Amino acid sequence: MGLLDISIIRMVSKLVLVLLLFHHVVIATSSYSSQKQYPSCPDGEKSALLQFKDSFTIDKSASRSTDAYPKVSSWKPAEGGNSTCCSWEGVECDEKTGHVIGLDLGSSCLHGSINSNSSLFRLVHLQRLNLSDNNFNYSQIPASIRNFPSLTHLDLSTSVFSGQVPSELSLLSKLTYLNLALNLDRLSEDKDHQSSEEENYPLLKLEASDLGSLVQNLSSLEVLSLSFVNVSSAIPHSMANLSSLTALHLRACHLFGEFPVRIFQLPNLESLSVRYNQELTGYFPEFNQSSPFILLKVGFTGFFGTIPSSIQNLHSLQNFDVAQSNFSEGLVPSFLGNLRQLTYLDISANKFGGPIPDSLANLTQLATFRISTSRLTGPIPSWLGNFSKLEYLDFAFNRLNGSVPASFSNLTNLQILYLQLNSLSGVVEFQMFQNLQFLFQLQLSWNSLEFVTVNSTVQQFTVLGLSNCSLTEFPSFLQYQKGLERLEIAGNKIRGQVPNWMWNTSIETLVYLDISGNFFSGQFPLVLPWVNLVGITFSSNMFHGSLPVPPPTMLEYTATDNNFTGEISSLLCNMKNLQLLDLSKNKLSGMLPQCLGNFSDDLTLLLLGNNSFHGVIPQTYNSGSSLRMIDVSHNKLHGQIPRSLVNCARLEYLVLSNNQFNDVFPIWLGTLQELKLLAMRHNRFYGVIGKSRKNVDFPKLRILDLSHNNFTGAVPSMFPSIIVNKSAYMFTDVAYDASGARIIRYAGYALTLATKGLEQYYPMIREEFASFDISSNKFEGEIPDFIGKLKELRSLNLSHNILTGSIPSSFGNLTKLESLDLSQNKLSGQIPQQLRQLNFLGSFNVSHNNLTGPIPQGTQLTSLNITSYEGNPGLCGDPLPKKCGKSKAPQRPPSTVDDGDSSSAGIFEFDWKIVSAGCGSGLIVGVVLADVVITRRPDMFLKIVGMIRQMIWKI
Ligand SMILES: *[C@@H]1O[C@H](CO)[C@@H](O)[C@H](O)[C@H]1NC(C)=O
Ligand SMILES: *[C@@H]1O[C@H](CO)[C@@H](O)[C@H](O)[C@H]1NC(C)=O
Ligand SMILES: *[C@@H]1O[C@H](CO)[C@@H](O)[C@H](O)[C@H]1NC(C)=O
Numbered sequence: 001m002g003l004l005d006i007s008i009i010r011m012v013s014k015l016v017l018v019l020l021l022f023h024h025v026v027i028a029t030s031s032y033s034s035q036k037q038y039p040s041c042p043d044g045e046k047s048a049l050l051q052f053k054d055s056f057t058i059d060k061s062a063s064r065s066t067d068a069y070p071k072v073s074s075w076k077p078a079e080g081g082n083s084t085c086c087s088w089e090g091v092e093c094d095e096k097t098g099h100v101i102g103l104d105l106g107s108s109c110l111h112g113s114i115n116s117n118s119s120l121f122r123l124v125h126l127q128r129l130n131l132s133d134n135n136f137n138y139s140q141i142p143a144s145i146r147n148f149p150s151l152t153h154l155d156l157s158t159s160v161f162s163g164q165v166p167s168e169l170s171l172l173s174k175l176t177y178l179n180l181a182l183n184l185d186r187l188s189e190d191k192d193h194q195s196s197e198e199e200n201y202p203l204l205k206l207e208a209s210d211l212g213s214l215v216q217n218l219s220s221l222e223v224l225s226l227s228f229v230n231v232s233s234a235i236p237h238s239m240a241n242l243s244s245l246t247a248l249h250l251r252a253c254h255l256f257g258e259f260p261v262r263i264f265q266l267p268n269l270e271s272l273s274v275r276y277n278q279e280l281t282g283y284f285p286e287f288n289q290s291s292p293f294i295l296l297k298v299g300f301t302g303f304f305g306t307i308p309s310s311i312q313n314l315h316s317l318q319n320f321d322v323a324q325s326n327f328s329e330g331l332v333p334s335f336l337g338n339l340r341q342l343t344y345l346d347i348s349a350n351k352f353g354g355p356i357p358d359s360l361a362n363l364t365q366l367a368t369f370r371i372s373t374s375r376l377t378g379p380i381p382s383w384l385g386n387f388s389k390l391e392y393l394d395f396a397f398n399r400l401n402g403s404v405p406a407s408f409s410n411l412t413n414l415q416i417l418y419l420q421l422n423s424l425s426g427v428v429e430f431q432m433f434q435n436l437q438f439l440f441q442l443q444l445s446w447n448s449l450e451f452v453t454v455n456s457t458v459q460q461f462t463v464l465g466l467s468n469c470s471l472t473e474f475p476s477f478l479q480y481q482k483g484l485e486r487l488e489i490a491g492n493k494i495r496g497q498v499p500n501w502m503w504n505t506s507i508e509t510l511v512y513l514d515i516s517g518n519f520f521s522g523q524f525p526l527v528l529p530w531v532n533l534v535g536i537t538f539s540s541n542m543f544h545g546s547l548p549v550p551p552p553t554m555l556e557y558t559a560t561d562n563n564f565t566g567e568i569s570s571l572l573c574n575m576k577n578l579q580l581l582d583l584s585k586n587k588l589s590g591m592l593p594q595c596l597g598n599f600s601d602d603l604t605l606l607l608l609g610n611n612s613f614h615g616v617i618p619q620t621y622n623s624g625s626s627l628r629m630i631d632v633s634h635n636k637l638h639g640q641i642p643r644s645l646v647n648c649a650r651l652e653y654l655v656l657s658n659n660q661f662n663d664v665f666p667i668w669l670g671t672l673q674e675l676k677l678l679a680m681r682h683n684r685f686y687g688v689i690g691k692s693r694k695n696v697d698f699p700k701l702r703i704l705d706l707s708h709n710n711f712t713g714a715v716p717s718m719f720p721s722i723i724v725n726k727s728a729y730m731f732t733d734v735a736y737d738a739s740g741a742r743i744i745r746y747a748g749y750a751l752t753l754a755t756k757g758l759e760q761y762y763p764m765i766r767e768e769f770a771s772f773d774i775s776s777n778k779f780e781g782e783i784p785d786f787i788g789k790l791k792e793l794r795s796l797n798l799s800h801n802i803l804t805g806s807i808p809s810s811f812g813n814l815t816k817l818e819s820l821d822l823s824q825n826k827l828s829g830q831i832p833q834q835l836r837q838l839n840f841l842g843s844f845n846v847s848h849n850n851l852t853g854p855i856p857q858g859t860q861l862t863s864l865n866i867t868s869y870e871g872n873p874g875l876c877g878d879p880l881p882k883k884c885g886k887s888k889a890p891q892r893p894p895s896t897v898d899d900g901d902s903s904s905a906g907i908f909e910f911d912w913k914i915v916s917a918g919c920g921s922g923l924i925v926g927v928v929l930a931d932v933v934i935t936r937r938p939d940m941f942l943k944i945v946g947m948i949r950q951m952i953w954k955i
């Protein structure tokens, strides 16, 4: 179990604790003084209790709370002849009748199953039952719960109950407290690095109709907590009739529809959380003075609108969370500064911008203060140094400038400081954090800061982000860090070798390491030393020698752009959960291990381009494959394209260019519903391309590059998706992990479109980009009509083939074309007047055909270089010197012989920019990418990679 998992568990138990504390749950305990005259309990109930005790094993790990202990161990059949069970710990009896009316076995280390026959259900006088924080081993909540008609308090939270919540629950009409929250799969908690809020499998399910009858029948409810129960329905409007409600917690319940706004007006409601219900919409009403809210959390939902200024009326409000919803008001509302009691404020990832208002200087009680992933500008106010209770400050992913205030050295309770990805500048002396003894996460990456390090620190950090902090040396204090989980020092100017002590640092704990974009040289140890590592990137350095073998825990392995040599060890295939493997741009050689195709069902990106691999590509791809990108370009691979690629149902990008593949066109890939890009240029593909099934095959293909092969026959027609712009182009996944971390997986890439005389750079292949390049083959016959229907085309290259006939006038419909190359064919007839409509055309080439007649005048077509037209003796008019007249002008001399590849050397230079996130045991990370433009500048690229890898959302 990784440390991060532990931290999730810690978080969960903390949450439980908070829940318990918050609701002032009074569950009976036997904290009576020893003088207390205990009533005697009926024998039947006593034996029921003993039997109940015996049906479990005591298991310390069954409870998450650090205060857990087995209360039942004090339960003995007949101690010293004194046998009333009413004196037992956790048991409460009615003073008069002696009946057991309260049972508090919360956090009692109970492990085992429970069913309807359990002796527990003989305690029919029970009024309060607390079984929270034990492990009932996926038991269903027994329907015999109906045996407790007097029950007022029922707490079955965090106890590994599973299955359908029994409808009998709604018979317990006296319930005032009902808590079924946080029944989660502990296996997934423990093992699944990826466990996210959504994936975190909720064990309990509540039928919509049962929620309805609960709300209908349990009209005395004061506390209702169903967090992490899979409800999957709308919230019934009748919920607003529960007039006694003080707390309503429906976190991550898969709720949808609109939140009944009347619930906000419940007169006693102090605590409301509907966080992590992405499909749930709603808005805030006006709040009035009498509203008793202490906690209001609607983060990670579809709540929208504005935060009403009447929120200032909530004088008791301590916790306010609207993070990652759809609130927008331009500036950060200054009236929030009147919520003086706030201890928790999170308005991250909405559309708030502008400077941090000075009115917030009055929020001196804040312990958590987060406005990340927004549009904040201006400096970080130095008055924050007065927030003496501050533990967690997060302004990451904004546009803040200026320096890190010196007053931060007064934040003696600070534990987490996230300032990454802003425009901060100036020198940050590590010294200034010296007094912050609780600081354990510090993120300063991707600003323009200059970080001045010290030799040692008082703190032990778990997260340190010092990327792009002008470091010139490997920070030596790192050698004393024993618990690092995440270390980033990418994009600095560190030269030379990684110090040897680094291979001994935080060996058990480190899960993510980014040292990319430095000037590191030297070699790695044969095997990476960090046993729990899930992500490493050391790209864009000068490492040489063999690729280090990573531990099997890895999810991301990025070694691109170094000087690694030798073969890929098949030990890499031990990474059974690997999602990203990027070994491109090295000097690796040898054959590719055949396991690469199918060693991990989670492998999404397989990038091996720009090496010297030879042999065939991995032949076997399993049908569960998650592969979305495969790039093996610029190697010496040969042979056929494996037919089993057809199993990669999610494949979006397949780049085979610049190898020696020898095969027919893989028409069978037409069944891949997600394939958007197929690049096969510069290989030895051959043959006639058969007809694909219209509107069925290649439904999303938008970029096809078949250039420089030996294809023959007619121009292939197969790309309906270019006709209508319907495909969401880049892939983006969004998920949330258990700590609330938003995970976005994203892959975009840039390409350079270089045609004769024009190099056009596309910062990112936008959704609508489409291109078709079949140049330098032996395609023959006429240009088919369908091409004139590919309205989204930006680039069309049919050059260097044997095409005959005329240029279809339908090309005039390709109004988005920026580049059109028809040169070196046998086209005849006139250039259609319709081409005058191609307003975006920056590159146009029809040279070396048999075109005749006038060049359409008065458009960009006449402003082009003469070379666009040369080699067509029959053409006339501007820009050619030959005027169009009645009389035949003298023939131009034939132009120089074509060099075969002049027009298109590198029409598609694919330059993959992989930006991905998702490593780190569910602790990672993502960011709203709406504003991000991927550029080719390596520094920006790193910035974006960093950015996506950074964002850590905490509970
Ligand atoms: C038995 O319990 C009663 C009531 O709590 C107490 O007064 C008495 O001292 C106990 N007797 C023994 C033998 O422990
Ligand atoms: C803080 O509150 C005081 C008292 O209401 C007020 O006078 C002051 O202007 C507030 N400070 C800011 C910066 O708004
Ligand atoms: C820290 O707080 C003290 C006491 O309020 C103050 O005198 C000092 O100037 C503060 N330090 C900084 C760097 O702001």
Ligand SMILES: *[C@@H]1O[C@H](CO)[C@@H](O)[C@H](O)[C@H]1NC(C)=O
Residues within 6 Å of the ligand: 455, 476
């Ligand atoms: C810090 O480490 C360097 C190199 O090891 C050493 O020369 C220097 O004296 C150390 N400085 C302090 C303050 O310990």
